[in-house]
Amino acid sequence: MSSTPPPLYTLPIDKRPPGYGPWFSKIVFPIVFNLGILGISSAQFLFLPLLLIPILGRPLFRRAIAWTKDGFGRLLLCAPTSLVITTDEQPELATIVERDSNGDVVKINLPDRMVVIANHQAYTDWMYLWILACYSGYGDGITILLKASLKHLPIVGWGMQFFRFIFLKRSWAADKDNLTQSLNRLARLAKEGQMRSPLWLLIFPEGTITSDNERAKSKRYADRERVDDFVGVLHPRSTGLLFCLRTLLPSIPDLKLLDVTISYPGVPFGKYPQEWYSLGSVFLRSVPPPVVHVHLRLYSDLGSASCEVPSLDLSTPGGSDPAEAKEFEIWLRSVWAVKEQWLKRLAVQGATVEEGAEVVPIKQLRWSDWVAAFGGGGVATLYAVARLL
Numbered sequence: 001m002s003s004t005p006p007p008l009y010t011l012p013i014d015k016r017p018p019g020y021g022p023w024f025s026k027i028v029f030p031i032v033f034n035l036g037i038l039g040i041s042s043a044q045f046l047f048l049p050l051l052l053i054p055i056l057g058r059p060l061f062r063r064a065i066a067w068t069k070d071g072f073g074r075l076l077l078c079a080p081t082s083l084v085i086t087t088d089e090q091p092e093l094a095t096i097v098e099r100d101s102n103g104d105v106v107k108i109n110l111p112d113r114m115v116v117i118a119n120h121q122a123y124t125d126w127m128y129l130w131i132l133a134c135y136s137g138y139g140d141g142i143t144i145l146l147k148a149s150l151k152h153l154p155i156v157g158w159g160m161q162f163f164r165f166i167f168l169k170r171s172w173a174a175d176k177d178n179l180t181q182s183l184n185r186l187a188r189l190a191k192e193g194q195m196r197s198p199l200w201l202l203i204f205p206e207g208t209i210t211s212d213n214e215r216a217k218s219k220r221y222a223d224r225e226r227v228d229d230f231v232g233v234l235h236p237r238s239t240g241l242l243f244c245l246r247t248l249l250p251s252i253p254d255l256k257l258l259d260v261t262i263s264y265p266g267v268p269f270g271k272y273p274q275e276w277y278s279l280g281s282v283f284l285r286s287v288p289p290p291v292v293h294v295h296l297r298l299y300s301d302l303g304s305a306s307c308e309v310p311s312l313d314l315s316t317p318g319g320s321d322p323a324e325a326k327e328f329e330i331w332l333r334s335v336w337a338v339k340e341q342w343l344k345r346l347a348v349q350g351a352t353v354e355e356g357a358e359v360v361p362i363k364q365l366r367w368s369d370w371v372a373a374f375g376g377g378g379v380a381t382l383y384a385v386a387r388l389l
Contacts, residue, residue: 007266007290008020008287009265009266009276009277009287009288009289009290010266011266011276012271012275012276013275013276013278013281014275016287020285020287021281021284021285021286021287022286024286025283025284025285025286026284026285029078029283029284030284032078033075033078033283035374036072036075036373036374037072037075037155037156037159038155039374040068040071040072040075040159040374041155041158041159043064043067043068043071044065044068044158044159044162047061047064047065047068048061050064062189065162065163065164066140066141067140067372068159068162068163068372069139069140069142069163070134070139070140070372071371071372071373071374072130072159072163072373073130073131073133073134073139073142074134074139074364074369074370074372074373075373075374076127076130076131076134077131077134077362077363077364077369077373079124079127079128079131079282079283079288079362080286080288080362081288081289081290081291081292081362082290082291082292082359082360082361082362083128083131083132083291083292083294083359083360083362084291084292084293084294084353084354084357084358084359084360085097085108085294085295085296085357085358085359085360086293086294086295086296086354086356086357086358087295087296087297087298088295088296088297088298090297090298090299090300091109091110091296091298093356093357093358095109096108096109096110096296096358097109097358097360105135105360105361105365106365107135107136107137108132108135108136108360109136110132110136110138110258110296110298111254111256111258111298112136112137112138112141112196112198112199113190113198113199113200113252113254113255113256114199114200114201114255114256114257114258115201115203115241115244115245115248115255115256115257115258116129116200116201116202116203116258116260117203117204117205117241117257117258117259117260118202118203118204118259118260118261118262119204119206119233119260119261119262119336119339119343120204120206120207120208120209120210120234121209121210121262121263121264121272121273121274122209122264122272122273122274122276122277122278123209123274123278123279124277124278124279124282125204125209125262126144126202126204127279128262128292128294129142129202129260129262130142130202131362132260132294133200135360135365137198138198138200140198141197141198141199141200142200142202143163143164143165143166143186143199143200143201143202144160144165144166144202145165145166145168145201145202145203145204145240146160146165146166146167146168147167147168147169147170147208148167148168148169150167151167164182164185166178166179166182168240170207172239172240175240176243179240179243179244180247183243183244183247183248184247186199186201186248187247187248187250187251187252188251190248190251190252191251199252201244201248203240203241203244205236205237205238205240205241205332205336206233206234206235206236206237207234207237208234209272209273209274210232210233210234210272210273210274211272211274214234215234217234218230218234218235221235222235227333230336230337230340231269231270231340231344232269232270232339232340232343232344232347233336233339233340233343235333235336236332236333236335236336238325238328238329238332238333239325241328241332242311242324242325242328245257245302245309245312246311246312246314249302249303249312249314250314253303255302256298256299256300256302257298257299257302257309258296258297258298258299259296259297259298259299259335260294260295260296261293261294261295261338261339261342261343262292262293262294263292263293263295263342263343263346263347264276264277264289264292264293265289265290265291265293265346265349265350265351266289266290266350266351267347268347269343269344269347269348276289277289289351290351291351291353291359293346295342308331309328309331310324310327310328310331311324311325311327311328311331
């Protein structure tokens with residue numbers, strides 16, 4: 001009697017059968033997805049003449065680009081899986097997911113201005129966090145800190161430059177000036193205009209995904225600092241995160257810090273999720289994670305005496321006090337130690353949804369969101385311009 005083969009998502013990509021995945025995903029999806037990207041990119045270039053309009057042109061251009069940014073997040077909603085959301089005390093899970101009378105999710109209630117930090121397991125991480133922002137209604141406000149090399153990718157790199165993402169070389173000496181200018185711009189925009197603009201600044205403090213090479217670097221850091229090394233995560237870098245918080249807080253006093261722990265089922269603890277869930281295997285081979293575990297912890301009242309996050313006393317500008325920087329580094333390391341335990345537990349739990357968790361199927365919430373997802377050119381561009389005017 002032949003045994004039932006294990007689900008493909010439980011196998012590393014290099015252990016799966018040759019040629020696995022339906023032809024629909026291999027042929028139709030790349031065409032549809034690339035048409036969406038080309039549509040969004042064309043819209044961005046078509047909006048450039050708005051900059052020629054005196055006074056009103058630049059705000060209109062920013063709103064138009066924000067529309068395409070939300071549109072790209074909506075394009076990602078074709079990812080076939082569900083988010084399984086759990087939380088600590090804040091935010092309260094009972095109030096975070098809003099449903100209609102049919103039980104369908106209509107919104108995820110999260111703050112509109114946050115620094116979002118997360119462990120970096122695979123190149124799909126940013127995608128699910130962008131989707132989380134779209135469900136919260138703030139897909140147009142996301143800004144991601146990325147490796148500088150991504151800036152030069154054809155079409156996609158141009159789009160990320162239009163989105164005003166922040167490109168870093170992973171060297172504090174090389175990145176400080178660029179990061180300062182970008183953060184000051186975000187802070188200025190947050191204070192401008194009569195309408196409150198959203199801001200989700202997404203940071204992966206580990207700097208990159210887990211791998212053999214990065215694991216060795218993390219081990220050397222642990223040895224140098226005389227601390228225990230991690231197994232499921234890398235040691236986070238604290239300098240840039242502390243600088244971001246201290247730079248933004250004076251202009252955005254209600255800024256929050258959202259700590260997100262991402263976990264993928266089917267990956268043994270200590271292994272590398274990228275070897276199970278690459279972008280190609282998820283989209284081109286139709287082997288997505290059956291669920292994505294997303295655990296949230298929200299820190300409010302940043303800078304106050306009651307806040308757990310240290311070193312945010314703004315009387316010392318820029319976070320240059322070595323003692324404060326060290327205190328923040330130790331705190332962030334403790335946050336990552338908690339993530340380590342979460343990942344260890346979820347590796348055993350797998351795709352099982354724990355009692356009390358909120359399950360959010362990833363799908364478009366409104367038909368009109370498809371217009372944004374394929375923005376640019378023809379009707380979609382005219383629709384966007386009409387809305388702006």
